Amino acid sequence: MKAKSWLKYLGYLILLALVLFLRGFVSSEASAYYSSQFKMSLPLMSLGIIVSMLTGVVLGLEHFVTEIKKPGKWDLNVPKMILIGIPVLCISLTFYGVYTQNSIYATLMANNLFQMLTGSLPLFQVIFGYVVITSFFKSEVKKEVPEVEEIAENEEVIVTEEVVTEETV
Numbered sequence: 001m002k003a004k005s006w007l008k009y010l011g012y013l014i015l016l017a018l019v020l021f022l023r024g025f026v027s028s029e030a031s032a033y034y035s036s037q038f039k040m041s042l043p044l045m046s047l048g049i050i051v052s053m054l055t056g057v058v059l060g061l062e063h064f065v066t067e068i069k070k071p072g073k074w075d076l077n078v079p080k081m082i083l084i085g086i087p088v089l090c091i092s093l094t095f096y097g098v099y100t101q102n103s104i105y106a107t108l109m110a111n112n113l114f115q116m117l118t119g120s121l122p123l124f125q126v127i128f129g130y131v132v133i134t135s136f137f138k139s140e141v142k143k144e145v146p147e148v149e150e151i152a153e154n155e156e157v158i159v160t161e162e163v164v165t166e167e168t169v
Contacts, residue, residue, distance in 0.1 A: 016058050023051045023122075045095055052122045053092070056129025063134050072138035085131045092125040 030044040 012058070012061065015061070016055070019051060019055050019058050023048065023055065026051055040095075049092065049095070049125055052125035053129035053132075056126040056131070057133045058129075059126070060130045060133035064136065067136060067138050070138045072140050075137055075139045077135040077137065080131060080135050085128060085135065088124050088128045088131060092121060092128050094121060 026044060026048045030041060030048060033041045033044055
């Protein structure tokens with residue numbers, strides 16, 4: 001049993017290392033592109049964001065695997081997604097607002113806030129991936145007890161008559 005647990009966490013560690021290696025590779029490619037072209041590459045920037053979010057997904061993968069094994073119906077923790085997921089996603093995608101010069105981001109994100117969050121954007125992207133993967137869970141399916149009328153309609157009921165005598169009472 002312990003060997004299985006060790007192997008499971010070793011697998012998570014290897015997967016996390018691969019994702020972090022991919023993140024470093026994408027980051028170095030984006031830096032090289034910026035150095036040669038003097039502009040940001042939208043596809044590389046998008047890939048970097050996706051890989052950072054994938055890091056959060058890998059961190060929350062154990063929860064998801066546990067939920068897969070449970071019986072029940074898939075459900076979504078909507079308050080968690082709305083109150084934590086959407087704000088973190090908006091902060092995570094700040095570079096898109098700056099890159100595309102979107103007026104919504106210009107209005108919502110003041111320059112001081114953007115400068116403060118710029119170094120933390122990958123962290124917010126990881127948090128978003130973790131929030132998304134841990135927001136899915138399985139709820140128990142309630143078993144309804146069929147009513148007597150339903151049983152009578154679906155099954156044959158055999159009724160036996162018992163004769164009550166003075167000996168049985």
